[in-house]
Amino acid sequence: MIRNLTEQDKEHLQEALIKSGQKVTPQREAVFTVLLAERDHPTVDEVFHRAREVMPGLSLATVYNCLETFVGCGLVRQVNHERESTRYCPNLAPHAHFRDKETGRVHDIELPPEVLKSLRSILPPGFDSEVIEISFHGRAQAKDHHSN
Amino acid sequence: MIRNLTEQDKEHLQEALIKSGQKVTPQREAVFTVLLAERDHPTVDEVFHRAREVMPGLSLATVYNCLETFVGCGLVRQVNHERESTRYCPNLAPHAHFRDKETGRVHDIELPPEVLKSLRSILPPGFDSEVIEISFHGRAQAKDHHSN
DNA sequence: GTGAGATTTCGAATCATTCTAAGTCACAAC
DNA sequence: GTTGTGACTTAGAATGATTCGAAATCTCAC
Ligand SMILES: [Mn+2]
Ligand SMILES: [Mn+2]
Ligand SMILES: [Zn+2]
Ligand SMILES: [Zn+2]
Numbered sequence: 001m002i003r004n005l006t007e008q009d010k011e012h013l014q015e016a017l018i019k020s021g022q023k024v025t026p027q028r029e030a031v032f033t034v035l036l037a038e039r040d041h042p043t044v045d046e047v048f049h050r051a052r053e054v055m056p057g058l059s060l061a062t063v064y065n066c067l068e069t070f071v072g073c074g075l076v077r078q079v080n081h082e083r084e085s086t087r088y089c090p091n092l093a094p095h096a097h098f099r100d101k102e103t104g105r106v107h108d109i110e111l112p113p114e115v116l117k118s119l120r121s122i123l124p125p126g127f128d129s130e131v132i133e134i135s136f137h138g139r140a141q142a143k144d145h146h147s148n
Numbered sequence: 149m150i151r152n153l154t155e156q157d158k159e160h161l162q163e164a165l166i167k168s169g170q171k172v173t174p175q176r177e178a179v180f181t182v183l184l185a186e187r188d189h190p191t192v193d194e195v196f197h198r199a200r201e202v203m204p205g206l207s208l209a210t211v212y213n214c215l216e217t218f219v220g221c222g223l224v225r226q227v228n229h230e231r232e233s234t235r236y237c238p239n240l241a242p243h244a245h246f247r248d249k250e251t252g253r254v255h256d257i258e259l260p261p262e263v264l265k266s267l268r269s270i271l272p273p274g275f276d277s278e279v280i281e282i283s284f285h286g287r288a289q290a291k292d293h294h295s296n
Numbered sequence: 297g298t299g300a301g302a303t304t305t306c307g308a309a310t311c312a313t314t315c316t317a318a319g320t321c322a323c324a325a326c
Numbered sequence: 327g328t329t330g331t332g333a334c335t336t337a338g339a340a341t342g343a344t345t346c347g348a349a350a351t352c353t354c355a356c
Contacts, residue, residue, distance in 0.1 A: 023322080025334065044312080059336050064313070082228055083344080085312065096267075098275055109275070115266050119244075119282070122263055126289035127246055127255075133283045134267070141274035171302065171353065192343080207305050212344070231313075233343065 005033050013075065020073040030055045031066040032075070041079055041087040041097070041106040079106060081135060096134035107140060153181050161223065168221040178203045179214040180223070189227055189235040189245075189254040227254060229283060244282035255288060 005013070013032050014024050034042070034050045042050065048063045067088055070076040079087040081099050087106060089097075094116055096109040111134070123129060153161070161180050162172050182190070182198045190198070196211045215236055218224045227235040229247050235254060237245075242264055244257040259282070271277060 023333065025321090027335070057336090061314090061337075062335055065335075078230070080228065080230055082226070083234065083312095086231065096270065098271070098277065101278075107275075109270055109272070111270060115270055118263050118266050122244065122257055122259060123246070123284065124257070127257070127284070127286065128288070129246065129284040129286035130249075131285040133281075133285075135281045136271065136275070136277035137279040137281075138275065138277035140276070173303065173352080175304070205305090209306075209345090210304055213304075 003033075003037060005029065005036065009036055016073040016075050017069070022069060022073070026055065027058055027062050028066050028069065030058065031063060032070065035070075035076060035088060035090045039089075039091065039108070041089050043085040043087055045085065047088065079135075080133075081106070081137070096136065098136040098138070098140060100140045101138055103140075105140075109134075109136065151181075151185060153177065153184065157184055164221040164223050165217070170217060170221070174203065175206055175210050176214050176217065178206065179211060180218065183218075183224060183236060183238045187237075187239065187256070189237050191233040191235055193233065195236065227283075228281075229254070229285070244284065246284040246286070246288060248288045249286055251288075253288075257282075257284065 009032070010029075013029065017024050017028065030051045031047060033054070034047050037050070044060070044063055044067060047067065048058070048060050051058050051063065067076065070088075071078055074092075075090070077089045077091075079089050079097055081087075081097070089106075089108070091108050094111045094113075096111050098107040098109050099105070100107065116132070119132060119134075120129070157180070158177075161177065165172055165176065178199045179195060181202070182195050185198070192208070192211055192215060195215065196206070196208050199206050199211065215224070218236075219226055222240075223238070225237045225239075227237050227245055229235075229245070237254075237256070239256050242259045242261075244259050246255040246257050247253070248255065264280070267280060267282075268277070
């Protein structure tokens with residue numbers, strides 16, 4: 001289920017952590033591994049339970065800490081939908097999120113550069129945006145449970 | 149500070165409530181009045197304190213109830229930014245939100261139909277979205293504190 | 297005016313997240 | 327090799343926005 005990190009992913013993790021003056025720890029590796037294993041935007045609690053299977057002593061606080069660290073060094077994004085638990089996404093390409101009303105599942109939606117550009121263009125002069133979050137909410141036909 | 153509702157706004161409120169089988173109450177009128185008075189996307193707590201000035205016995209639970217009712221009958225929208233308290237917006241035109249990193253203020257950003265359309269177009273077949281939320285986060289030059 | 301149902305109110309409960317403080321660990325300096 | 331330092335992890339308590347439960351009050355059709 002939870003495969004190990006590829007060499008490439010391991011380097012990605014190491015580089016990002018070390019570049020921001022932080023250490024590579026077994027807990028961070030385990031949490032990062034969980035995030036990359038499935039692209040289903042897990043909650044903290046879901047990450048916690050998955051990571052525990054491979055590292056039984058891991059604490060919930062540490063999962064919170066790891067995820068915060070990853071967000072801080074740009075390894076993952078937080079995804080919020082209304083008042084639900086925060087979810088985490090390791091997809092660094094620009095994309096929107098679609099939350100399926102029925103299943104609760106969150107899907108990545110590719111965001112072409114020209115659409116991103118047209119979105120930025122609606123900002124009046126003086127508004128300078130660093131982050132844009134786009135989220136859809138509705139029904140998705142369940143064609144493929146591996147889709148993201 | 150808090151003006152009374154115009155006849156038009158009052159009718160809007162009555163119509164929406166009655167259409168969905170609910171009653172017009174003094175509390176609901178007070179909360180709605182507060183929402184329309186300033187377009188600054190207040191939190192529940194802010195609505196509560198403003199409405200209290202005009203109706204001292206009003207309870208926080210009722211403010212939660214009223215706002216939930218209004219969202220249910222389409223009179224206002226909820227606005228969420230990350231993990232912060234939910235804010236409320238009476239602007240029913242399609243628009244995006246811009247949260248100013250420095251002031252915390254939330255501004256409405258007009259959303260032209262063609263941009264909305266280009267956004268919808270990124271959804272793959274089978275994805276049917278009822279709600280799209282777009283939020284920007286960054287710095288805005290404070291030209292006009294009345295802007296929304 | 298009455299009664300049924302909706303609404304309001306207060307306080308308690310929930311629950312995701314953050315905080316605190318103590319225990320571990322990695323590793324550099326001596 | 328011991329020791330010191332700072333970063334990291336851990337368990338549990340605290341926080342705070344929101345929701346729930348139950349009793350009191352109001353509203354409106356009859
Ligand atoms: Mn689906
Ligand atoms: Mn501003
Ligand atoms: Zn994603
Ligand atoms: Zn708005």
